[in-house]
Amino acid sequence: MDSLHEPSEYEVCDACTTPARELRRYAGDAICERCEGLFTAVHALFDNKITDEEEIVGTLAFVQFAFHPTVETASNYRRLEVVKIVDEVPVMRLRKMAILVVAHERSDIARAVDIEVFSRHADPSEVSALYERTLMERGIHYDQCSGGAIAWSMRNACLTITVKPEKELHPARVPYFKEEYSRGRIYSFAPPSLVRDICRTLLGSANKRTLSGYAYALGDHGRSTKMTSEKTILGCTAWLLGEKDKSQKPKVQRPRIARVLNNHLLKPLDKPLLSEDGWSPEDTIWRDAAKVSQRLMRVGSFVQLSDTESFKQHFG
Ligand SMILES: [Zn+2]
Structure with a gap:
């Protein structure tokens, strides 16, 4: 051949x-x-x-x-x-963490936010600060949140926390929101303080005696060998x-x-x-x-x- x-x-x-x-x-x-x-x-x-x-x-x-x-x-x-x-x-x-705003198809309007944590030494307060900064840059509101969804997964040595509003914008309505994220309360994202606390619980402790959470399965960068x-x-x-x-x-x-x-x-x-x-x-x-x-x-x-x-x- x-x-x-x-x-x-x-x-x-x-x-x-x-x-x-x-x-x-x-x-x-x-x-x-x-x-x-x-x-x-x-x-x-x-x-x-x-x-x-x-x-x-x-x-x-x-x-x-x-x-x-x-x-x-x-x-x-x-x-x-x-x-x-x-x-x-x-x-x-x-990086110790990164954020990806998942947009609707053929649009910049946010549908979900993926928070990725790569290091066991990531500080949950820094994670939530990055989340808040990202929402503000994209004009996404979170102060009047009345509900929502937070899911997580451990894959590829990374903890991904996915945040979604209570209601997703219907695909047929997406083209009407050209630049601004929809104002309605049901489209609000989870507040940063909630993301911080959930992140802290999910990371848990990588200490051998008090092992809990997912931190142990993440990278150990952020602390020198x-x-x-x-x-x-x-x-x-x-x-x-x-x-x-x-x-x-x-x-x-x-x-x-x-x-x-x-x-x-x-x-x-x-x-x-x-x-x-x-x-x-x-x-x-x-x-x-x-x-x-x-x-x-x-x-x-x-x-x-x-x-x-x-x-x-x-x-x-
Ligand atoms: Zn070579």
Whole structure:
């Protein structure tokens, strides 16, 4: 059977060993676009002294998907925040919470509000403040609420609280509300104080002794793991260069990753080199890679989730 691309069109990247169509030469290696983007971002993080753990993890997890992201591409991912731009690399972090106003079809008029909580350390008062700000920006009233619906679900490592008014605007009436949300009391959304209290109860406690609610199933970003920034950056890079692939034996994989890190990062940055003749369980970089892996994968899964959603929007 003819495949779309002949295997001969592909070469293997010297850094991550994945087949790629086009490779570029850097420091004696032929590397793929993804690795080029990764090294560019790592150098930008070191050169600009980015020390915040979440910014390091968010930035490096994102370049795995976007390769050379611009602010425009980065801003399409509402669950991530663009903190700043350094050497043309958007520094990003996973938000603790986000809000999505679900509008009626072919209209901007709100139908429901989805509050998404990603971190167990999200503060319910901050969640309700964001909810209130969003309602105010969209001209949605909540002060005379006489009823409504609040539902929740735990999916994709995210707590979603969906708020709906007591009555939904009939689809036939939607076109008559061009800009302003309908004033009627039955269309009022739940007050922020109620959202705050429900959010607090749903999150519960992630403490092992008093475990309750959903907080334990959410991400733990928002509180540092107290790794140094250098260890976080190198741990993330090692993980993304192949440490995540458990099908490869460490004795093959780790010396290769060490050589790549030495060549592309540690030598040019004048930092102590890793041994390329084998590895020992005492090398802390492999432990650091395991430590950051959960957080890296979490950001990656939210990036992919946004991609799936925009694909669905475009193609139904
Ligand atoms: Zn590569």
